[in-house]
Amino acid sequence: MLSSTMENALNKQVNAELYASYLYLSISAYFDDIDLPGFAGWMRAQTQEEMTHAMRIFNHITERGGRVKLMAVDEPPTEWESPLSAFEAAYAHEVKVTGMINDLVDLAISEKDHAANNMLQWFVGEQVEEEMNADSNVKKLRLAGNAPNALLMLDREMAGRTFTMPAAEGDE
Numbered sequence: 001m002l003s004s005t006m007e008n009a010l011n012k013q014v015n016a017e018l019y020a021s022y023l024y025l026s027i028s029a030y031f032d033d034i035d036l037p038g039f040a041g042w043m044r045a046q047t048q049e050e051m052t053h054a055m056r057i058f059n060h061i062t063e064r065g066g067r068v069k070l071m072a073v074d075e076p077p078t079e080w081e082s083p084l085s086a087f088e089a090a091y092a093h094e095v096k097v098t099g100m101i102n103d104l105v106d107l108a109i110s111e112k113d114h115a116a117n118n119m120l121q122w123f124v125g126e127q128v129e130e131e132m133n134a135d136s137n138v139k140k141l142r143l144a145g146n147a148p149n150a151l152l153m154l155d156r157e158m159a160g161r162t163f164t165m166p167a168a169e170g171d172e
Contacts, residue, residue: 002066017054038159045163091134
């Protein structure tokens with residue numbers, strides 16, 4: 001059974017994951033608007049991934065006898081100065097989420113909630129990947145600079161990303 005403190009913290013994380021999904025969907029719309037469909041598709045795949053993160057925590061709450069309490073999701077930004085600034089925002093957001101996950105792990109440890117700690121370890125590893133992917137795209141965009149040909153090549157590369165449903169817990 002979840003403590004009320006852990007339940008509340010996990011509910012806030014569900015909201016944060018839903019916000020991340022909403023943010024990436026907004027960035028996808030930005031990329032569609034500036035005619036970079038590959039970047040837009042990359043962000044839509046990221047949107048789906050964030051939704052699976054929210055559902056993983058949602059399911060953990062219910063499986064542990066807790067109550068999911070959905071909250072309003074903040075409105076994300078809708079404009080960025082450039083593709084680079086959009087990916088810098090995505091990277092900064094992933095760094096923030098990593099901090100939130102680390103705080104949840106600390107809480108689970110302090111509460112001796114081994115089940116929550118075990119579930120959260122998947123997110124610890126996932127955040128390493130999330131930060132790496134966003135940072136890699138930032139670095140590529142910095143390297144491309146203002147070269148339209150390089151930007152179009154990156155757009156074509158980004159189009160290759162597809163969403164793959166992560167393994168269910170216990171299947172990893």
